[in-house]
Amino acid sequence: MAEITTLSQAVAGLVRDGDTVAMEGFTHLIPHAAGHELIRQRRVGLTLVRMTPDLVYDQLIGMGAARKLVFSWGGNPGVGSLHRFRDAVETGWPKPLEIEEHSHAGLANAYAAGAANLPFAVLRGYVGSDLPKHNRMIRTLRCPFTGEELAAVPAIRPDVAVIHAQKADRKGNVLIWGIVGVQKEAVLAAKRAIVTVEEIVEHLDAPPNALVLPSWVVDAVVPVPGGAHPSFAAGYSKRDNRFYKDWDAVSRERESFRDWMERHVLGTRDFAEYRRSLEGAR
Amino acid sequence: MTAGWTAEEMMTIAAARLLKNGTVCFVGIGLPSAAANLARLTHAPEIVLIYESGCIGTKPTVLPLSIGDGELAETADTVVSVPEIFRYWLQGGRIDVGFLGAAQLDRFGTINTTVIGEYGRPSVRLPGAGGAPEIATLAGEVFIILRHGKRALVERLDFATSRGFLPGDRVEGAGKRGKGPSVLVTDLGILKPDPDTRELTLASLHPGITVEQAKAATGWALKLAPDLKETPPPTAAELGALRALQDRTRRAHGED
Numbered sequence: 301m302a303e304i305t306t307l308s309q310a311v312a313g314l315v316r317d318g319d320t321v322a323m324e325g326f327t328h329l330i331p332h333a334a335g336h337e338l339i340r341q342r343r344v345g346l347t348l349v350r351m352t353p354d355l356v357y358d359q360l361i362g363m364g365a366a367r368k369l370v371f372s373w374g375g376n377p378g379v380g381s382l383h384r385f386r387d388a389v390e391t392g393w394p395k396p397l398e399i400e401e402h403s404h405a406g407l408a409n410a411y412a413a414g415a416a417n418l419p420f421a422v423l424r425g426y427v428g429s430d431l432p433k434h435n436r437m438i439r440t441l442r443c444p445f446t447g448e449e450l451a452a453v454p455a456i457r458p459d460v461a462v463i464h465a466q467k468a469d470r471k472g473n474v475l476i477w478g479i480v481g482v483q484k485e486a487v488l489a490a491k492r493a494i495v496t497v498e499e500i501v502e503h504l505d506a507p508p509n510a511l512v513l514p515s516w517v518v519d520a521v522v523p524v525p526g527g528a529h530p531s532f533a534a535g536y537s538k539r540d541n542r543f544y545k546d547w548d549a550v551s552r553e554r555e556s557f558r559d560w561m562e563r564h565v566l567g568t569r570d571f572a573e574y575r576r577s578l579e580g581a582r
Numbered sequence: 583m584t585a586g587w588t589a590e591e592m593m594t595i596a597a598a599r600l601l602k603n604g605t606v607c608f609v610g611i612g613l614p615s616a617a618a619n620l621a622r623l624t625h626a627p628e629i630v631l632i633y634e635s636g637c638i639g640t641k642p643t644v645l646p647l648s649i650g651d652g653e654l655a656e657t658a659d660t661v662v663s664v665p666e667i668f669r670y671w672l673q674g675g676r677i678d679v680g681f682l683g684a685a686q687l688d689r690f691g692t693i694n695t696t697v698i699g700e701y702g703r704p705s706v707r708l709p710g711a712g713g714a715p716e717i718a719t720l721a722g723e724v725f726i727i728l729r730h731g732k733r734a735l736v737e738r739l740d741f742a743t744s745r746g747f748l749p750g751d752r753v754e755g756a757g758k759r760g761k762g763p764s765v766l767v768t769d770l771g772i773l774k775p776d777p778d779t780r781e782l783t784l785a786s787l788h789p790g791i792t793v794e795q796a797k798a799a800t801g802w803a804l805k806l807a808p809d810l811k812e813t814p815p816p817t818a819a820e821l822g823a824l825r826a827l828q829d830r831t832r833r834a835h836g837e838d
Contacts, residue, residue, distance in 0.1 A: 326635050326664055327650025351664065352712075375709030377648035378611065382709075389707045401696075404634060405668040405716040412665045424673050427719045427759060428692070428745025431711060434701050479635045479650045482664045534652055541647050541835050 302472025302518040304500065307570065310520035311337045314492045315460050318367075322349040322411075322458040322490060323356065325531060326481030327377060327539075331464040332356045333527035333571035334496055339363050340566060349458055351407045351482060355530065355547050358382040359565070361397060362557050368398040370456070372407045379544050383551040393554065401435055406453045411482045413455035414489025425451040461490035464528045465513075466535055467504055468497045472515035475504045478534030480511050487513055496524040498536045524571050585790055587816050589769035590729075591824055592788045594620060595816045597681075597727045597767040606630040607679045608672060608717050611649045613727045614681035616827075617767075619645060623823050632671065634713040636662045644834040645827065668713065672720050680721030680760070682714055682744070684728045686736050689781045689802045691726060691746025691763030693718065694739045701741060711743050718744035723764040730768035736801040747780035770796045774807060786811040 315321060315338060323331050335356035338346075342365075348357055349370040354377060360366055362384030374385050388397035402410070409421035422441065432438040432451075441452050463483040465476040474495050476483060487493045495513070500523050506512050515521075526536075530543035550560045564581070568574040587595075597617035601607060603626040609618045611633075619642065622629045630639050635650035639659030646654050655661045662671070671677065685708050686694040693714060699705035718724055724746075728734050746763045763782075766773040772786040784796055785807040797804045816824075 327648045328635070328652070328655070371710065373710050373712035374707075377650075378646075381707075386707045390704060401710055403711040403715040404664065404713040405673070408665040408668050412669075423669075423716075424720060424759075425716050427715070428742065429711070429715045430696070430701075430742040431715065478652070478655045479637070479661060480663050481635070481650075484663065485665055532652060534655060539648070539651060544647070 302468075302495070302515045302521045304468070304470070304472055304521050304523070307333060307337045307496065307522045307524060308341070310494045310522050311341055314494055314519055315343055317343055318345040319343075319459040320347040320349060320457075321460045321462065322456065322486045323462040324350060324481055324483045324486040325464060325528065326352060326479055328479035328481065328531060329464045329476070329483070329528050329533055330354065330356060330531035331462045331496055331527065332529055332531060333524040334462045334464070334494060335360055336565050336571060336574060338365060339561070349456055351404055352377075353385065354382065355544065358384040358547075358551060359561065361385050361388050362394065362551070363561060364394040366397060368400065370400040370402070370407070372402045372404045376544055376548060378541070379548050383548070384557060387554070400437055401431060402438065402453065403429070403431065406438065406451070407456070408482055408485075410453045410456045411485035411489055414457045415485040418455055420452045420454050422450050422452050456489055458486065458490040459492065461486040461493045463487060463493070464496045464524070464533065466498050466533055467501050468495065468521045468523075469501055469504050472518055472521045473504060474513040474518060474521065475506050476511045476513070484511060484513065487517060493518045494520045494522065496522045496527040498525055498527070498533050499523060526575060527571055529575065585815065587821055589788070591821060592813070592816060593727065593729070593767055593769040594824060595820045596772060596788065596813050597725065598624065598820070600725060600765060600767070601626050601629055601679065604628045604630075605678045606632065606676060607681055608632045608634070608677045608713075608721055610682045610714070610717075611646065612683050614683055614725070616645055617727060618681055620820070620824050620827060623827060624820060632667070632677065634664070634667060636664055636667045638662065638667075638671070644831040647835055668716060672713075672716055675720070677717075677721040678723070680717035680724045682717060682724060682726050684726055684734070686734060686739055687726065687728060687766070688736060688739050688746070691724070691766065691775065691782060692739060692742045693726070693744040693746065694741045696741040696743045698740055714744040718746065718762070719759045721760050723761045726763055726766045728766075728768060730770040730796070730799045732799060732801045735768075735799070747775065770799060772813060776805070776807070781805065783807045784810060786813045788813045789815045
């Protein structure tokens, strides 16, 4: 059963140095507040998994929390590069970053295989791409029925999945809607799961086919209103496009990035205080 | 430019015209998204736009900044998970046209969005593959749009992220994949694969552009299609719809 707790307790109890951590969210519902807590608690040696690493992974990588990144698209959506990710790959700053690179179809299938307790996923993928030449985790196999050659990628089985959702009830059942990405698969593939939510309600009032993660597949539920910012939560907030654009300048240089992180993340106790410090800076 | 439109507008309009009403189109963010939405707002109101964030049949009033902007979900017929969009809809063979952008492209329509330089020691690390490798091979056919230039249309790619044609490819026989790239639209003209060699050749020049300009902006020795045409100029209705869309987009994203 999920425990309704604080972010500092959830991260302290469930995320360890060296863990494989999947913080998912496909543009929508990105768990920024939880990412900041990992940075505050100085987690290191992490293998970070995510289809679309964006700003929160840029921050984790720039602060030296990651040893390895498993991903399929790493950019600032609609803006350009992730400068801290690029700096780590291109020059090894602040530390070298091993990368395991896939396509979206490959990683999405790998999560689904993890949730289904299969050793690998099979797909019609990577045909003619150079990716398999550089990633030994992309291989081929022959269909035992037709002889057709297909791509195979190992299942993703994170130690911890971290997601943001709209609602939970007092038992810790979680409701997600809108662009739901690969969050359900990430949670079901992982050994442990942390879910931050916009609010805790008496009743989810979810229709029968809604995406509900039952309390017993989640370890910690944490109310963090606005916890996806600068990403958004449908029904609660809009994407802060200005923040994404401003991040380009903040993150371009190591010093301006470090200053920003010291001031707004390491210099604040929690996400609410972080948001207030941002308001003050604007 | 003395004409009443920009090269960028001509490119977007020429690309939009290629999309038919009712086509099911898997749309990349940026230039493909602009062209596909312009098609929907002009001659193709029944076009089905699908974004890899899981939005199917989406009808945004402004262009999304990201592949998962809220309006894409709010105006969609349905929103499915990311594993589902790739497994059931793309791999399931439901997509007529995959519409891609590119950082670099070669004469066979293979795209690089991964690295400039060596993979292990890149001089520029680009965002990577995203959905493109499977869109490029599993969509019924592929449209590509990018700005013409020697650094974009190159003789040799540093990395093949998403495959176009292999030299001498006879994709009809392959059976398990789409037809590959059928058209490349740039700000100078329209390129189409030669039916025999599969090499992209200049099929249409936009108004005011010369063959010499197109050749000078191409990294390989650009050949001309036997029936080289001139792209019809934008109509007032096309330009009006595109500019209104971009004005709405700028206001919505707080750029004014």
